[in-house]
Amino acid sequence: MTVERTIDECLRARAARRALPYRVATTEEVAPALERWMGEIYGPRARVDRLERAPGGASKENFFFDLALPDGSQSLLLRLDPGESIVETHRLREFQILQAVEGALPAPRAVAVDPDGDRLGRPSLVMARVGGRPQPELGGRPSGVGIAYEPALREPLAREFVSALVGLHGIDWRTRELSAFDVPRAATTEAAAWSLAWWERVYREDRVEDHPVVVFAAEWLRDHLPPADPIVLVHGDYRSGNFLYDDSGRITAVLDWELAHLGDPHEDLGWVVNDLFAVRDSSGPRLACGLLGRDEMIERYEAAVGWTIDRERLRFYEIFNNYKLAVCAHATTLRIARGKATHLAASMSLIHAFAHRYVAELALALGIGGRKP
């Protein structure tokens, strides 16, 4: 099986970087190069102000900054590749997908991209900073999965959440500039096979030790690849915590587009209803992404998109998604925490300590033991 060209490209680049030293960038180092870059786009009077490392996130080195221009100021976010991160992704893909979804659903505006690292020494992307919060205030605790939203905002957020996903899947991607993406053939198993190949390769390159459940899952998935039809833009990490919202329950931006690809819409829906992202309502039922019961989430998606979810394909992608989570949490986090190529070494080792939950969920789904984590 094969992986997409640009996925292969960034995994090869990562393999080459593993032999090189890495040092966390300081704001003093980033600022002048960033200002030169912005100056080429906005003119020589562009100034970078208030550059600071952003909290939150588990992947790229993020920096907030203000871009001062003669006619006003913009709040922007710089995403800079670390040596390695929990997901190895391509900045040009992220840039193109942000441009592709503009106008179809709320998302940050893409500003600039440097996929080769010519500007700041490593690949990077600049996008607009959007107002809103990713979750209720948690007293300074780090954000993450399993978010319980404010009860009064659940219904409006649920409407917007489903609507944005349907909007994404309804984009006519053939009319967009997506040269960094390969297109799987509709009505074949190519989309599922490419996705599996991507994460099997990550597992192969990152694992510190084998896990019998993860290996078993890959074999099961290979034996059950479903065809995909239609082919749509898939977000790849569409869940609670990956959108911003305001006090009225309006989603101001869907975030974290780096895993986007062309594939099967069941993949996103399987991610949305993953029990690892669910929380228990105070009255009892578990809420997918903290918003709706699992069945209601699926029914609302079906009603909005106008076709029926194939439960077998959904099951395949739920298992695939747990496999993907298990690969990231069991293999990649430990690999990079042991190396010296991340600005988030403590976080990576801690996420690895939670890998058991993902693996146990995977074992349960495959019927090979385990119990609810």
Added chain:
Amino acid sequence: MTPEPCDLLRGARRTLEEIVLPALADRFAIEQAKTVLRVLAHLEAVVDDAYPLEWAEARDLEAFLAAANGNADRSAPEPTALPSYRQLRDDNVRSKERVADLVRGPLRARNDPALLEAFEALVRDQLERERRWTSPKRPAK
């Protein structure tokens, strides 16, 4: 022997929590310091279980691999001296590679119910150990 691992971890955790963290102003640094605190608390809660859990893993892997090779009744000899933790870990990593080979080969063929049953028992026990290792009770303040 003293200090015990928990003594060292507790001291580091309290110093970070009570002295270093309040002195930080950078939001990213504060977030990372809190993450380090969580790591230390986790380690403090599980460190005493590291050897017995790894030891149990080694016995289960030996038993499964023996069963897979048709030697289910031949129990492994008890070691004359306790292996180091590092040696246990390295041996277990190698054993898991062999288990993975079995999963990709004979187990995938699904024509050996006894092997599948032994595999499920191995998985069940490993997941239970991992649950104990990764979801411990947090230490008291």
